[in-house]
Amino acid sequence: MSEEERIKELIRKLEESYIEGKISEETYRELKAKYEAQLEEIRRAGPPAPAAAPQPPPAPALPGRGVFDILGDAFSFCTTNYIVFIPFIAAAILTSLISIAILGSTFAGWPRPWRAPPQYGLGGLSFIGSAIILYAFLVFLIYTVLEGWTVAMVSQGLQGRPIDLSLGLSEALGKIVPLVIAGIVVSVAVTIGLILCVIPGIILFVLLALTTQAIMIDDHDAIEALSVSFNIGKNNFFTIFVALLIPGIAYFIVAFIFSEIIVVPVVSTIVSSLIGALFMTYFAVVLTMIYYEKRKTIVV
Template sequence: MELGDAIASTFRAVGQNLVPFLVISAIVVLPTVIVQTILEVLIYNVTQQSLASTRPEEALSMLGLLSLGYIGVLGLIMLMYAFGQGAIMYLTVESLVGRKASVGDAVRAVLGRIVPLVIASFLVAFVTGIGAMFCFAPGIIAWIWLSAALPACLVERLGPIQSMQRSIELTEGHRMTIFLIFLVLFGGFFGVTLCVAMPARLAGGMTPGAIPNPLDPLQLAAKLVMFVVQLGSTMVLSAAIAVVYAKLRGLRDGVDAQALARVFA
C-alpha cells in the first residue's frame, strides 16, 4: 500500500461524493455540537449564579451534575461516529467501483449493523484510551492496529471482538504506512484547527481563567467555523479509513472493491 495512492484515493472519493459525504458528516457532527452547546450554556449560567450567590454550594452541586453530562456527550460521539464511519465506508466502496450511492442507501446499509458497530467503536476507544494513559505512543499504536475494526465489522459482519482481531491481522506489515497516512491527514487538520481556533479565541476576548459566554456572537461564530472544520475532518478521515481497509483487503485477501460492494447488494 502506497502513501500517496491512499491519500489520493481518499480525496478522490470525497470529491466524487461531496454532497452525500457532507450530509452524513452533518448528521454525525451536528447533534454533538448542539448538545455540547446546551451543556456549555447551562454550565455558564450556573457558574455565574454561583459567583453571584452568597450560598454557592447548591450551584456548585448543580455544576457537578451538569459536568456529568459530558459523559453523555462522549456516548453520543461514539454512537454518531460509528454510524458515520459505516455510512461513509459504504459510500466510499461504491465510489471505488464507479457507482454513486445516495444517503438513504448508506443509512440502510448501516442500520442493520449499528449495535455491533457502536460496541466495536467503544472497545477501540477504550483500548486506545488505556494505551494513551500510560504514554501517548501506545495509544497511537493501539489505534493503528485497530483502525480497520469498524470497516471489518460492517463489511465482513463480524462481532466487535472478532473485528478487532481482524483489524490486527489486516494491518500487519502495513502499520507504518497507515501511521504516515493518518499523520499527514491529522497533521493537516491540526494545523487548520490551530489557525482557526487561536484567532477565534482571541477575537472572542477569552482571557486565562475566564469562562466565555457560549451565546456571545463571536463565540457562536467561532463554533460555526469549527463546525465546518469538523465536517471536513469527519469526511476525510472516515473516507481514509475506508480506503485503507479496501486496499488492505486487496493486498492480503485478493478481494477487490467490486467484491466489497457486493456485500451491500
C-alpha cells in the first residue's frame, strides 16, 4: 500500500468513527484537515520514483592466462610486429663486428686460441685478458641497452600504441643508469649462483628475469626493479620458469641443427647470432607480457 492510499484509508475510518459518534466534531475536523494536508503534500511531490532495476551479478573473475597462452600470444605478437626484432638483430651484428675487431685480431693466426704463443709470455696473456674483458663489457652494455629498447617497443605495442623505434631507443637511453646497475647485479648474482651450484643460479635468473621490465614500464630504479622482479618471480616461479625453458630448448635445437648444416665458421657465427637475436626478442616479449599480467598484485 502506498502512502497516499494509507492516508485515504485513515480518512475513511475517521469519517466512520464520526458518523458512529465515537469522536467529536472538533476532533473529526482537526484530524481530517491534518490528513488532507498530508495527502495534498504527497500529490504535489508527484509519483514516487520507480524502483531501480536490479543490477546483474558481477561477472566472475577470469582466471589468469596459462603459460602456453602467453607463449602463443607472444608468438602472434612477434609475427605481426616484425619491427621489434630490429634491436637484437642490430646487437648481433654490432657485437659480431666488435668480436672481429677485438678478438679476431688478437687471436689471428693462432692454431689454439686458448693458448698464448710462448714468445708473448705474460705480456701476451695480459693483452688477451684485457681484450676479452673489453669485449665482454661492450657486449654487456650493448645488450643491456638494446634489451631495454626492445621492452619499450613491446610495451608500446601491448598498450595499442604505434611501435616507434626512435622513441623506444630514447626511453632506453634515458634509463641506461638503472639498466646497467641492475644488469650488473643480476649478472653477478646469477654467475655466483651458477659457480656455487647450478640450481641457485637458475633460481636467481628466474626470480630476477623481470628486472628490465620493471625499469622500462614502471620507471623503478635499479633496487626497486630487482625487488619487484623478485616478488613477482617468487609468486609466479613456475610460470616464468616454463616460459623461459620451452623457448630455450627450442633455441638450442635450432642452433644445433644450423651449426651442423653450416660448416663455414664465419657464416655459422653470423647465422647463430641472428638466431639468437630472434629468440632473445621472443624472450623479451614473453617476459613483458608476464610482467603486465602479474605486476598489479605487487607493491614495493
